[in-house]
Amino acid sequence: MKSKEFIFSHLHRQKRLSEAMETEFDLIVIGGGITGAGILLDAVLRGMNVLLVEKNDFASGTSSKSTKLIHGGLRYLKQFEFGLVRDSGTERAVVHQNACHLVHPERMLLPIVQEGTFGKFSASLAIAFYDRLASVKKEQRKKSLSKAETLKMEPHLNAKALKSGIVYSEYRTDDARLTIEIIKAGIRNSASAFSYMEVEDFSKGESGIHEVQCIDKINDSTCVFRAKAVVSAAGPWVDEVRKLDNARRQTSLYLTKGVHLVFDRVDFPVNNAIYFDAFDGRMLFAIPRRESVYVGTTDSPYNSDLDEIECSISDAEYILNAVNNYFNIPQLGIEHVKSSWAGLRPLIQQKGKGPTELSRKDEIFYSDSGLISIAGGKLTGYRTMAKRVVDIVNKKLGSSYGECSTKEYKIHEHPFNTYQAYVDWTARICEDYKERFALKDIRELCDNFGKDSLLILDQCISTKKNDLILSQLDYCLEYESVFHPLDFLERRTGWLYFNIEKVRRNFQAVIERLNTHFGWSTELKEKMLFDCQRALKMHSLGGAE
Numbered sequence: 105m106k107s108k109e110f111i112f113s114h115l116h117r118q119k120r121l122s123e124a125m126e127t128e129f130d131l132i133v134i135g136g137g138i139t140g141a142g143i144l145l146d147a148v149l150r151g152m153n154v155l156l157v158e159k160n161d162f163a164s165g166t167s168s169k170s171t172k173l174i175h176g177g178l179r180y181l182k183q184f185e186f187g188l189v190r191d192s193g194t195e196r197a198v199v200h201q202n203a204c205h206l207v208h209p210e211r212m213l214l215p216i217v218q219e220g221t222f223g224k225f226s227a228s229l230a231i232a233f234y235d236r237l238a239s240v241k242k243e244q245r246k247k248s249l250s251k252a253e254t255l256k257m258e259p260h261l262n263a264k265a266l267k268s269g270i271v272y273s274e275y276r277t278d279d280a281r282l283t284i285e286i287i288k289a290g291i292r293n294s295a296s297a298f299s300y301m302e303v304e305d306f307s308k309g310e311s312g313i314h315e316v317q318c319i320d321k322i323n324d325s326t327c328v329f330r331a332k333a334v335v336s337a338a339g340p341w342v343d344e345v346r347k348l349d350n351a352r353r354q355t356s357l358y359l360t361k362g363v364h365l366v367f368d369r370v371d372f373p374v375n376n377a378i379y380f381d382a383f384d385g386r387m388l389f390a391i392p393r394r395e396s397v398y399v400g401t402t403d404s405p406y407n408s409d410l411d412e413i414e415c416s417i418s419d420a421e422y423i424l425n426a427v428n429n430y431f432n433i434p435q436l437g438i439e440h441v442k443s444s445w446a447g448l449r450p451l452i453q454q455k456g457k458g459p460t461e462l463s464r465k466d467e468i469f470y471s472d473s474g475l476i477s478i479a480g481g482k483l484t485g486y487r488t489m490a491k492r493v494v495d496i497v498n499k500k501l502g503s504s505y506g507e508c509s510t511k512e513y514k515i516h517e518h519p520f521n522t523y524q525a526y527v528d529w530t531a532r533i534c535e536d537y538k539e540r541f542a543l544k545d546i547r548e549l550c551d552n553f554g555k556d557s558l559l560i561l562d563q564c565i566s567t568k569k570n571d572l573i574l575s576q577l578d579y580c581l582e583y584e585s586v587f588h589p590l591d592f593l594e595r596r597t598g599w600l601y602f603n604i605e606k607v608r609r610n611f612q613a614v615i616e617r618l619n620t621h622f623g624w625s626t627e628l629k630e631k632m633l634f635d636c637q638r639a640l641k642m643h644s645l646g647g648a649e
């Protein structure tokens with residue numbers, strides 16, 4: 105397939121929109137989270153002409169609010185979900201191979217404590233089984249630790265309750281970046297995608313839906329797109345979209361809220377990712393990320409506004425209590441929370457089951473109109489979910505397209521044997537500019553942008569502006585369809601969560617740059633300022649502005 109010259113910028117939006125409205129697509133995908141992104145890429149690689157529409161920014165739904173693990177889900181073994189654990193466990197290595205700058209192996213410590221969820225024997229057995237189910241390589245399989253070894257790894261564990269520990273393998277990622285990279289891979293292969301494009305209605309003919317009516321939220325105009333097949337991957341909004349189609353008035357999803365808190369590592373000094381017991385039989389993750397540690401998650405039924413999901417003070421107190429109970433550190437309070445995020449799990453309803461008992465499996469729903477909806481599942485299984493949906497679409501289109509090829513497809517390659525070799529090489533290139541770039545910034549750049557970090561560094565060095573932040577913004581404006589300052593500050597860089605001070609110091613400069621780029625009205629610029637100030641306040645739980 106011929107690929108277009110790669111530009112993914114809002115400045116080309118009107119032209120791209122006019123072209124899209126004149127095209128009959130094979131497939132329209134509703135929702136630019138990880139599920140929609142996976143479907144877009146799978147379909148375009150098979151040769152389909154595909155369009156994706158997302159009502160806000162890409163990955164602005166659940167796909168930027170997860171625990172950011174590519175994992176098999178040890179706890180699902182307790183619910184006897186062997187198939188789910190095997191499939192997502194095996195898929196971890198595939199996702200790592202295909203996006204190695206975004207999916208990194210992470211050794212996870214499971215401390216065994218008195219009256220904890222796992223006893224020494226049951227944990228050892230479960231993790232050995234977990235490793236086997238997920239075909240984990242021999243050298244990466246679980247390792248049992250004595251109490252002294254566990255404390256050496258994590259001196260701030262409560263020594264009184266600790267009995268021993270087990271280290272096992274998982275992967276960590278950046279969910280929002282993984283999503284945008286998959287969408288970019290789709291665009292590189294000639295797919296189309298628009299953010300800030302909300303589906304409002306469908307038109308149906310004899311053979312079902314043939315038109316999707318959207319509102320362009322950037323200029324309030326109506327856009328109508330045509331397609332032979334339509335898939336909704338609208339995550340927590342799947343029922344809402346099905347209602348637009350009059351397909352179902354009853355709900356099929358059960359939404360639960362999960363929050364995460366971010367602390368400075370100085371306040372919460374852990375060295376490793378830890379899977380630890382809360383006081384109520386649930387388990388939480390504490391995961392170091394650069395100078396921060398994030399902790400989560402909760403799992404509580406949610407029935408409020410789907411577009412205004414916040415971490416409440418009581419959500420935060422639950423996590424603070426869990427940390428304060430478990431770790432031997434000076435007590436943490438709300439004032440130590442640097443940032444937070446809250447997201448919704450679109451779980452599939454099962455009669456008589458509470459939130460934590462509900463399966464994390466995905467499900468596909470069919471409407472009489474031909475609308476295909478997929479919900480549930482996990483970040484980890486996005487590729488196999490996409491494969492199943494696109495197989496169905498292919499059948500609907502007369503099986504005229506090829507087989508799924510995403511298993512071998514490298515989302516973003518670099519020409520080195522290992523990712524570390526690539527980072528070292530980039531750092532060496534920057535030796536001459538030591539006074540401009542800190543090593544940690546280079547590392548972060550590589551983690552976020554992979555081999556394109558060289559483009560950004562080159563731009564930064566050649567313009568002599570010495571401004572790595574604005575160089576990243578310029579890159580994201582041209583290649584990552586950034587429109588709102590929070591697209592950049594929250595989802596393309598993750599700074600709103602993991603470096604909120606940087607956002608406080610720089611959001612006005614970012615807005616100025618966007619204003620010059622897009623030529624906003626005074627009202628729009630004011631709104632962007634307001635949105636950033638509100639986000640800063642909300643994510644820091646009302647802390648320093």
Ligand code: FAD
Nearest residue numbers: 135137138139159165166167170171173303339362483484
């Ligand atoms: P979303 O990311 O929500 O995407 C749906 C998109 O559809 C949204 O962006 C929305 O704006 C858009 N949309 C809705 N309506 C419309 C419309 N009318 N028109 C256009 N667009 C529309 N999984 C893991 O594998 N590992 C983890 O560590 C993990 N941790 C988690 C922690 C929490 C707290 C939660 C909540 C989930 C976690 N998950 C994890 C699960 C995983 O995050 C989700 O399964 C996944 O992100 C869902 O992606 P999605 O694309 O289906 O939904």
